Amino acid sequence: MSKALVPTVKESFLSVVREVVYDQATILGRVGELGRRIDSDYRGRDLLVVGILKGAFVFTCDLIRSIPSPVGLDFISVSRYHPGRDQGRVRILKDLQGEIAGRHLLLVEDIIDTGLTVHSLLGLLSRRKPASITVCTLLDRRDLRLVEVPIRYAGFQASAEFLIGYGLDYRDRYRNLPYIASMDLDAERVRISQPDEPVRDSLLVYQAG
Numbered sequence: 668m669s670k671a672l673v674p675t676v677k678e679s680f681l682s683v684v685r686e687v688v689y690d691q692a693t694i695l696g697r698v699g700e701l702g703r704r705i706d707s708d709y710r711g712r713d714l715l716v717v718g719i720l721k722g723a724f725v726f727t728c729d730l731i732r733s734i735p736s737p738v739g740l741d742f743i744s745v746s747r748y749h750p751g752r753d754q755g756r757v758r759i760l761k762d763l764q765g766e767i768a769g770r771h772l773l774l775v776e777d778i779i780d781t782g783l784t785v786h787s788l789l790g791l792l793s794r795r796k797p798a799s800i801t802v803c804t805l806l807d808r809r810d811l812r813l814v815e816v817p818i819r820y821a822g823f824q825a826s827a828e829f830l831i832g833y834g835l836d837y838r839d840r841y842r843n844l845p846y847i848a849s850m851d852l853d854a855e856r857v858r859i860s861q862p863d864e865p866v867r868d869s870l871l872v873y874q875a876g
């Protein structure tokens with residue numbers, strides 16, 4: 668991989684990282700294994716990979732590049748569930764662009780926790796009559812499962828610790844960390860209580876007037 672693609676992680680990032688749980692090389696090795704398995708399972712079929720935004724976008728990018736055969740790609744975005752209120756019903760924020768009837772879908776998620784998001788999406792998408800749907804998740808946190816989800820491909824098991832990086836966020840930040848890390852929530856509280864650094868001149872690419 669080109670060195671330019673590996674970001675230098677800033678100090679302000681590192682303070683919220685408690686521990687690197689899976690480093691970049693470990694993740695890419697495992698994603699490669701999943702891609703090869705998917706490729707041999709779906710050989711000769713019309714496979715449509717569906718990434719769940721935003722969390723699964725990094726994983727989906729690496730996964731499709733580790734599948735040697737041609738595949739289709741689409742993304743769906745759903746709102747988070749509200750536990751207790753509507754028991755995991757999701758609302759579509761961005762729907763798929765194409766028809767899925769008769770196609771083989773691989774639903775790709777970053778982490779399956781309670782299972783409510785994927786369970787609800789499986790119900791919603793199966794009503795559109797695809798030929799099949801299977802689930803691929805990078806991380807599987809079994810201990811907090813509230814509904815059973817049929818997972819065909821899982822990258823790693825996850826403990827109850829909150830994770831960030833490689834697409835996973837805390838309040839929409841830290842997705843760009845190149846590894847998966849557990850998070851120090853106290854350090855995040857300190858970080859957001861400090862004022863932003865002033866924007867350096869070299870970052871100003873456009874000035875009005």
Ligand code: IMP
Pocket residue numbers: 722748776777778779780781782783784785828829830831835836837
């Ligand atoms: P579920 O519906 O409880 O399975 O929740 C899955 C969704 O919650 C994932 O798509 C993630 O966006 C989010 N999520 C769950 N655990 C974590 C975590 O540890 N870090 C970041 N996001 C998480």
Ligand code: MG
Pocket residue numbers: 719720721722723777778
């Ligand atoms: Mg998500």
